[in-house]
Amino acid sequence: MPVLRVLGGGREVGRSAYLLIEKERGILLDYGVNFEEEDHPQFPLHVRPIDLAGVVISHAHLDHIGAAPILYITGRQPIYVTRPTLDIAKLLINDFLKISGFYIDYDIAEFENLVSHAVLVEYGNEYEVEGYVILASSAGHILGSMLTYIDTPSGHRILYTGDVNTINTWTLSSAELWPKKIDTLIIESTYGSRKHPPRYLVEKNLVNSVEEVISSGGTVLIPAFSVARSQEIISLIQTELPHVEVYIDGMSRDITEIYMRHRKLLRDPSLFEKVVENTYFVRGWSDRRKIWRKPCVIVASAGMLKGGPSLYYLKKLGGSSRNAIYLVSYQAPNTPGHKLLEGGKLEELGISELKARLQWFDLSSHAGKDGLLSIVNRYKSSLRNVVIVHGEEDSAVELASMVKNLIDEDINVYIPSNSDEIVLE
Ligand SMILES: [Zn+2]
Ligand SMILES: [Zn+2]
Structure with missing residues (x-):
């Protein structure tokens, strides 16, 4: 059975980092940073590059990619990412290094090393690494953002939303949710307790x-x-x-x-x-x-x-x-x-x-609670686990209770903290 280890993004917005492991090596979903009150960066828990079959980056925001170059000081695992994500991340990471360089354990050379290990993801194409099958569609959040569908070697089916938007905006169409069966949904909850005005x-x-x-x-x-x-x-x-x-x-x-x-x-x-x-x-x-x-x-x-x-x-x-x-x-x-x-x-x-x-003015690029719930609803016939991440405690708790109301059957709803490990049944 696969295990999900939360390295960051547990009961907090940002520092997303979730390690999905089955057998010896796993897939890392995002590796981002957070900023504390004084604006110093905070990094997720450590992971050894050698334990990774691959890395998936959902989009270019620093709370999803800001720590990833650390993995490429010594690492050589493939990193699945869209071209626009790399282009945008290059600007953001340069800026991050300029402002906070003193607190960061990598330099632009490690980002370049990351880029040289990139597998450029096209929405709708399948990629396989050590028995994991990776498939992405647009998350509607920012240019290049992706929802990631992963089938593990034993056939457990996972959807990781990254940051997601479920309405059409001027620049992007709403998230593209594919008709697939999903066992485990890992969902963001930035606005799990808030409905945006129309x-x-x-x-x-x-x-x-x-x-x-x-x-x-x-x-x-x-x-x-x-x-x-x-x-x-x-x-x-x-x-x-x-x-x-x-x-x-x-x-x-x-x-x-x-x-x-x-x-x-x-x-x-x-x-x-x-x-x-x-x-x-x-x-x-x-x-x-x-x-x-x-x-x-x-x-x-x-x-x-x-x-x-x-x-x-x-x-x-x-x-x-x-x-x-x-x-x-x-x-x-x-x-x-x-x-x-x-x-x-x-x-x-x-x-x-x-x-x-x-x-x-409220012009968020994150789904409100109704949008998040519509994603759960879409996959409810097969869902067995919902893991709520990337949200403050209140938001995550409210989303969890709405998910339980929506799905009567026995379903596991988790609001993990950092360093928690969940066995996905
Ligand atoms: Zn985020
Ligand atoms: Zn984002």
Whole structure:
């Protein structure tokens, strides 16, 4: 019987790392990092590369891939990953090394070593390693993200969701759930206790709010996560408000270029082409110093105002009530974005009172609790184990109780902690 060892991501969002073992060697599902309050990276529990038949990386976010290069200091096992995941991860890991290098046990050479062992996954193709069969489909979360179906050598059937979104967005179609029989579901629970408001309402609200500011001569700053959220926002604004000038800056701009290169994987490649054609890419300080002086929308990283050009624009725009700051990304406690929402000021940036309009919009790229439950429902006829990971305790517990309500039969629902081991029956 296969065993699942939780190396990270147990009762926490992030640091995903799950080791699936049957016989001697196993498959590692993600190997990510977390950030504690002081923003120092925390790594998952150790695993010896020699004990791995292969590694699967669900997507490019650091909480799924940030620790994986450690395995390639000495390791040579194949790593199953999509091309866009590698392209995006390269930027994110470079940035991670620049900011936190002092705390990280690898360098860019180990990432390059990882890349040289990559088996580039295409959705729908099967890959076999030491008796494990791996198959992936789109998870709808960010470009290149995948749901992973694994059959173990003894025939136990597993689905690992990674991070998943079950609604269509501007850039991606919802997760592609294949009609297969599944014995064990390993599911994320970031929003296991939360229902997102309907996306079209949130978007309408954001569009109207942007329009109000622009039509009265103001400028709108939208700090956004560089991956997925920025591309969503430019697509939304360009389509609904074609007369508005849209600028994109920082890492958001670089990731948009990667999205453009892989546009075939997007929901509507020709729409995205048009969006990018009509978006102004900020190339440097001479652009940056000019654009905020006129009515326009500026989409810039970082989404939680932890750095990047969004800080510069915030300082320039925050002092006038004509302007607006619209936050569209999750704001973790203790981040500047969170502090600004709570207190309307940001002393460390010299903003003692924000005069610009400030509002937060829920545009998550994670499924809400109804979406997560729909995944369980899809496979309920064959499910025997549901393992709830990648969520705070409250979220995971609520999802667990909903899963038990949905499936009356005897089914094992686990909310493992890190270092727990589950025998999958
Ligand atoms: Zn994640
Ligand atoms: Zn993610």
